[in-house]
Amino acid sequence: MNNVFVYIETEGTQVAEVSQELLTKGRKLADQLGVELHAVVAGTGIKGKVEDQILPYGVDKLFAFDGEGLFPYTSAPHTDILVNLFKEEQPQICLMGATVIGRDLGPRVSSSLTSGLTADCTQLEIGDFDDVKTKKHYDNLLYQIRPAFGGNIVATIVNPDHRPQMATVRSGVMQKAIYEGKAKNEVVYPEVSKYVSPEAYVVKVLDHHVEAAKHNLKGSPIVVAGGYGMGSKEGFDMLFELAKVLHGEVGASRAAVDAGFCDNDRQIGQTGVTVHPKVYIACGISGQIQHIAGMQDSKIIISVNSDPDAPINKIADYVINGTVEEVVPKLIKYYKQNSK
Amino acid sequence: MTKPLKIVVLAKQVPDTRNVGKDAMTPEGTVNRAALPAIFNPEDLNALEQALRLKEQIQGSTVGVLTMGPPRAGEIIRQGLFRGADTGWLLTDRLFAGADTLATSYALATAIKKIGDVDIVIGGRQAIDGDTAQVGPQVAQKLGLNQVTYAEEILKIENNIATIRRHIDGGVETVEVPLPCVITVNGSAAPCRPCNAKLVMKYKYAMCPLERQPEDPRADLYASRDYLNLNQWSVADVDGDPNQCGLSGSPTKVKAVQNIVFQAKESKTLTASDADVEGLIKELLDEKIIG
Numbered sequence: 001m002n003n004v005f006v007y008i009e010t011e012g013t014q015v016a017e018v019s020q021e022l023l024t025k026g027r028k029l030a031d032q033l034g035v036e037l038h039a040v041v042a043g044t045g046i047k048g049k050v051e052d053q054i055l056p057y058g059v060d061k062l063f064a065f066d067g068e069g070l071f072p073y074t075s076a077p078h079t080d081i082l083v084n085l086f087k088e089e090q091p092q093i094c095l096m097g098a099t100v101i102g103r104d105l106g107p108r109v110s111s112s113l114t115s116g117l118t119a120d121c122t123q124l125e126i127g128d129f130d131d132v133k134t135k136k137h138y139d140n141l142l143y144q145i146r147p148a149f150g151g152n153i154v155a156t157i158v159n160p161d162h163r164p165q166m167a168t169v170r171s172g173v174m175q176k177a178i179y180e181g182k183a184k185n186e187v188v189y190p191e192v193s194k195y196v197s198p199e200a201y202v203v204k205v206l207d208h209h210v211e212a213a214k215h216n217l218k219g220s221p222i223v224v225a226g227g228y229g230m231g232s233k234e235g236f237d238m239l240f241e242l243a244k245v246l247h248g249e250v251g252a253s254r255a256a257v258d259a260g261f262c263d264n265d266r267q268i269g270q271t272g273v274t275v276h277p278k279v280y281i282a283c284g285i286s287g288q289i290q291h292i293a294g295m296q297d298s299k300i301i302i303s304v305n306s307d308p309d310a311p312i313n314k315i316a317d318y319v320i321n322g323t324v325e326e327v328v329p330k331l332i333k334y335y336k337q338n339s340k
Numbered sequence: 341m342t343k344p345l346k347i348v349v350l351a352k353q354v355p356d357t358r359n360v361g362k363d364a365m366t367p368e369g370t371v372n373r374a375a376l377p378a379i380f381n382p383e384d385l386n387a388l389e390q391a392l393r394l395k396e397q398i399q400g401s402t403v404g405v406l407t408m409g410p411p412r413a414g415e416i417i418r419q420g421l422f423r424g425a426d427t428g429w430l431l432t433d434r435l436f437a438g439a440d441t442l443a444t445s446y447a448l449a450t451a452i453k454k455i456g457d458v459d460i461v462i463g464g465r466q467a468i469d470g471d472t473a474q475v476g477p478q479v480a481q482k483l484g485l486n487q488v489t490y491a492e493e494i495l496k497i498e499n500n501i502a503t504i505r506r507h508i509d510g511g512v513e514t515v516e517v518p519l520p521c522v523i524t525v526n527g528s529a530a531p532c533r534p535c536n537a538k539l540v541m542k543y544k545y546a547m548c549p550l551e552r553q554p555e556d557p558r559a560d561l562y563a564s565r566d567y568l569n570l571n572q573w574s575v576a577d578v579d580g581d582p583n584q585c586g587l588s589g590s591p592t593k594v595k596a597v598q599n600i601v602f603q604a605k606e607s608k609t610l611t612a613s614d615a616d617v618e619g620l621i622k623e624l625l626d627e628k629i630i631g
Contacts, residue, residue: 075487100509104489107474111481116591119472154598162591203517210511314604322612330617338621
């Protein structure tokens with residue numbers, strides 16, 4: 001009762017990184033609340049294959065549902081599992097990845113349980129809440145903090161009266177870490193048919209095709225990102241060259257992706273990837289808030305922009321006033337000349 | 341022979357948050373809604389296109405646009421009619437105001453029940469003012485229907501089963517779902533067709549009652565051409581429970597809203613000269629920031 005739950009997403013027997021990131025966050029929240037961290041995973045042929053990818057992140061109890069028809073994911077069976085498990089376990093918090101699966105499953109579960117859900121949170125904290133209308137005071141609610149209105153404002157959302165308090169978080173927003181403390185590490189394998197009705201398997205997956213990620217933007221220590229100011233798809237070629245010599249990856253702002261200069265899986269920002277590199281080189285990026293939200297934790301930010309008043313310059317460590325066409329080739333040239 | 345489909349498109353009028361200019365925030369730090377044009381939510385247009393294609397493929401099918409919002413959201417229905425929709429419904433009532441996704445989906449589901457015998461409910465994956473992607477699945481749950489989210493194309497409908505290609509993380513998937521069902525469409529799906537000039541002529545004066553002026557010079561027109569009178573429903577019209585609508589039907593509460601202020605850094609400003617760029621590279625190399 002009253003514990004913190006994390007829904008674990010899998011591709012076959014591979015646990016999604018975002019789920020591990022949420023376990024680390026969930027462990028902190030559970031410690032703060034003095035409750036246990038529980039995890040729930042559902043798939044086909046997962047027994048004995050996923051536990052080691054889940055338990056080290058501080059899980060006290062793992063509910064592993066292993067059965068035919070649970071992979072590839074479809075909405076109804078996974079919804080039945082969570083809804084019926086939550087009716088028994090009465091968790092106070094449930095976290096899931098803001099992935100295609102999490103954003104399909106979360107709302108369905110929240111609607112079934114009439115509990116509130118907040119999408120794409122960027123911070124999760126515990127705090128008190130006073131309802132000004134009802135004059136009621138609540139202790140230890142989950143603050144679900146998320147950008148709203150295209151990233152122009154940040155809203156703190158609470159679910160005072162409904163449980164579980166549900167939130168989704170994008171991949172890369174939280175950081176995973178093996179838990180140093182002692183967790184109970186109990187694993188149970190519930191009977192799937194007790195939770196899922198036979199009619200739930202009605203949606204058939206005819207074909208399921210996932211390719212390994214083409215790049216490691218999220219984990220790259222050096223990111224070269226381009227904005228609308230790059231002007232064209234060809235303009236991005238020099239960013240790929242700069243990224244190659246620096247052993248980094250190329251990212252893009254939403255404006256550049258929308259304009260077709262770069263693939264959308266490289267989009268950095270509130271609606272794309274969140275990155276925390278050592279060096280972030282922003283080329284022709286003006287710095288809309290929704291973009292900055294995805295890269296502000298970079299250690300060193302270098303902005304190359306012909307507009308000295310570009311908003312991104314305010315958070316940059318180095319500002320180079322100049323056109324990308326002039327500056328980027330020089331960065332490549334002088335790096336090649338000076339590095340060994 | 342596939343039986344004709346009754347399709348409802350969920351569409352929302354949203355502030356255009358993608359093109360936020362410098363005047364989008366007031367000096368007090370609140371959102372200046374007036375500075376943001378109201379548009380048809382982009383992914384809802386992708387959904388409308390899928391619906392119109394089905395209408396063309398399966399004879400006798402109908403497409404209706406369901407939207408919730410203030411009276412001016414009647415524009416969304418007109419935009420649908422201009423592109424080939426047959427009808428529309430505006431859910432408008434002060435009791436709907438302040439709804440979170442759950443209260444919104446309750447209102448929409450109640451209206452869909454009122455419309456009745458719907459084969460496909462289809463909408464955009466998410467709206468650009470909230471980016472939550474929650475309303476589609478929640479409507480599906482409230483109607484007890486199967487859902488397919490992130491759809492890119494409805495490949496075929498045969499024997500009351502839809503075959504749909506959908507986007508998933510890092511790939512694609514093809515699924516079969518029996519009708520009736522709820523589908524949400526991803527922005528990577530086919531773009532919507534433009535307005536049809538003949539339909540614009542036909543429907544340009546189509547309005548919901550609340551949009552019309554009291555001294556309407558075209559009152560005769562509305563009396564003689566019923567298709568110009570758009571459907572407008574209140575909570576009572578859809579037999580809704582006021583407690584499940586709007587603010588009172590919303591489990592989530594907004595505790596605080598803050599303007600985003602980024603911590604400005606002390607930055608070094610350089611020119612594009614060779615000396616400055618080389619100096620920077622050397623500095624980064626010396627400090628082992630880049631290798």
